[in-house]
Amino acid sequence: MSTECNRNGYKIILDKKGADRYIKISYPQRYGRYSEVESADAVYQFNCNGEILFAKGKGRQWPDPQEWLKRSVGNDWIYYSTGGYTGVFEAIGEFYLPNLQYPTNALIGGKPFAADHVRRIINGWHEKVLEIRDGLAGAAPDITNFIDRVALNSPANLAEKARRFFQINGGRVTVLPPDSRHVDYNIIPLTIAAGCLYKCRFCKVKTSKPFEEVERTEIDRRLEELAEFYGENVKNYNSLFLGEHDALCCNPDLVIYSVARAYERLGFAGSYMRGANVFLFGSVGSFLAAEEQLFDELRRMPCEFYINIGLESADQETLDVLGKPVSATMVEEAFRRMQNINDRYSNIEVSANFLMDATLPKNHYPSFLRLVRDSLPRRKPKGTIYLSPLKFDAPSRDLVFDFNRLKLQSRLPTFLYIIQRL
Ligand code: SF4
Numbered sequence: 001m002s003t004e005c006n007r008n009g010y011k012i013i014l015d016k017k018g019a020d021r022y023i024k025i026s027y028p029q030r031y032g033r034y035s036e037v038e039s040a041d042a043v044y045q046f047n048c049n050g051e052i053l054f055a056k057g058k059g060r061q062w063p064d065p066q067e068w069l070k071r072s073v074g075n076d077w078i079y080y081s082t083g084g085y086t087g088v089f090e091a092i093g094e095f096y097l098p099n100l101q102y103p104t105n106a107l108i109g110g111k112p113f114a115a116d117h118v119r120r121i122i123n124g125w126h127e128k129v130l131e132i133r134d135g136l137a138g139a140a141p142d143i144t145n146f147i148d149r150v151a152l153n154s155p156a157n158l159a160e161k162a163r164r165f166f167q168i169n170g171g172r173v174t175v176l177p178p179d180s181r182h183v184d185y186n187i188i189p190l191t192i193a194a195g196c197l198y199k200c201r202f203c204k205v206k207t208s209k210p211f212e213e214v215e216r217t218e219i220d221r222r223l224e225e226l227a228e229f230y231g232e233n234v235k236n237y238n239s240l241f242l243g244e245h246d247a248l249c250c251n252p253d254l255v256i257y258s259v260a261r262a263y264e265r266l267g268f269a270g271s272y273m274r275g276a277n278v279f280l281f282g283s284v285g286s287f288l289a290a291e292e293q294l295f296d297e298l299r300r301m302p303c304e305f306y307i308n309i310g311l312e313s314a315d316q317e318t319l320d321v322l323g324k325p326v327s328a329t330m331v332e333e334a335f336r337r338m339q340n341i342n343d344r345y346s347n348i349e350v351s352a353n354f355l356m357d358a359t360l361p362k363n364h365y366p367s368f369l370r371l372v373r374d375s376l377p378r379r380k381p382k383g384t385i386y387l388s389p390l391k392f393d394a395p396s397r398d399l400v401f402d403f404n405r406l407k408l409q410s411r412l413p414t415f416l417y418i419i420q421r422l
Contacts, residue, residue, distance in 0.1 A: 021273065024089075024095060056068040101113055169191040188230065189240075195210050205245075242259070246281055256301075283310060301347075342382045372409075382413075
């Protein structure tokens with residue numbers, strides 16, 4: 001049962017229960033367990049480690065009661081907006097649009113971080129906590145312990161924690177798979193291979209590292225550190241991101257080993273959230289080379305798998321312009337295999353990314369439609385296609401128009417990919 005304290009015009013509720021299953025719903029939904037502090041002008045929510053997780057203003061100071069701020073484990077603030085755009089769900093497959101504080105490829109969204117009411121919350125929440133703590137003399141010990149813990153998690157300490165978090169996997173996660181939107185990007189990252197195969201010229205998230213698998217002993221060490229880092233809050237997680245850019249290229253035994261070890265060490269079976277999910281990236285080459293046995297083994301694991309492949313284009317001239325060293329024939333073959341895997345494995349969804357830009361060669365969109373419309377006899381609910389604008393920080397009405405036109409013709413679920421880091 002949750003503990004509650006009302007004092008001096010604010011209310012503290014410990015151990016609130018949110019939903020235990022991720023759902024897509026048109027009102028703000030909280031998941032797992034969290035604690036809440038409500039003052040006259042704002043609501044703050046904290047995870048099981050007493051770290052701020054969500055915040056929003058109240059009353060006239062906060063223009064839309066449906067919108068809120070979320071802080072990521074990597075210590076970024078994300079503003080979830082209704083979009084001011086009627087087609088947010090159609091565009092991204094979610095009811096709320098994440099607005100980010102760093103350059104990304106978003107086509108829609110505003111500039112919420114420039115607004116006074118948003119800045120006030122981000123810059124003032126901790127001071128408010130200290131003020132509340134000063135008025136708590138004589139309150140129940142679990143209330144004072146909670147607020148002391150929250151007070152210790154100051155902005156400076158949270159930034160330091162994020163720095164330590166990045167070190168566990170040998171660097172920050174620069175891009176999350178688009179499918180991790182299904183769990184509101186609440187994933188625990190475990191990097192099992194650094195770098196990628198292709199180093200495509202167009203790509204803004206690649207690292208200079210050559211592709212290299214991580215040793216099992218190092219994976220075990222990372223899992224120990226992750227379990228310690230997430231602490232009590234690990235129980236709010238049921239999803240893993242196998243990093244970095246091409247985990248599918250790893251030896252299949254390493255993939256299976258990593259998922260099995262993570263499932264056990266991170267306690268997914270006992271999570272507050274039901275089910276378990278694993279997200280990873282693959283490349284055209286690693287996907288075509290993956291043996292059927294890998295998918296058969298994944299089928300037997302107690303997880304839903306989401307494998308995202310960067311196809312980018314089915315037009316050779318476009319691939320050459322992008323500096324992506326694969327052939328259009330390989331892309332077509334990967335697309336066919338994607339349909340095949342999606343049809344046969346109920347707990348595996350392979351999704352794919354394609355690029356959008358007005359300057360790409362004229363055959364790019366027709367070749368895309370040949371795959372997602374002409375090659376499929378009917379509409380399919382599985383095998384999402386993500387369209388990713390090529391340029392960062394370049395919102396464009398024309399590209400939104402192009403997206404809507406392509407989406408309407410596609411026989412697969414088709415959404416915009418907003419590149420997000422952790
Ligand atoms: S698109 Fe993928 S394969 Fe190409 S450079 Fe970026 S991360 Fe590497």
